[in-house]
Amino acid sequence: MEKRRKTRPADLLGPLEAQIMSTVWRNPGVSGAEATELINDKRDVPLSPRTVLTVLSRLEAKGYLAHVVEGRTYLYTAVVREEDFVAWHAERAIRALRQRYGCRHDHFRTGGRRSRRPRRARAPRRSPRSAPRQ
Secondary structure: OOOOOOOOOHHHHOHHHHHHHHHHHHHHOOHHHHHHHHHOOOOOOOOOOOHHHHHHHHHHOOEEEEEEEEEEEEEEEEOOOHHHHHHHEEEEEHHHHHHHOOOOOOOHHHOOOOOOOOOOOHHHHHHOOOOOOO
């Protein structure tokens, strides 16, 4: 039997997003320029500061980051701890599905088990007519 690998934040994000999130988790309150410098220290091909700022703003739009303004600088922090990210991401996905499709689908609440709510009885099927329609 194959052992299941634990899901990591990098499995839920693109490679660049995961690298930037990792930088923010390790350096809360990091600016775009500081994040660019920290990331480029570990890369062979440096990233443009504009690229890092774009990804930071997109991660914020997705709800993964928040920022505070200090002077003219945005300081980014993660909304959730790295250890809790996978569970938080799953909860958000389930919540979005429930909002989209409604609470009618009880398997979201019961962990995949069918609810005990009785089904509505079906009407009996009619037998086909013996005489063809005219």
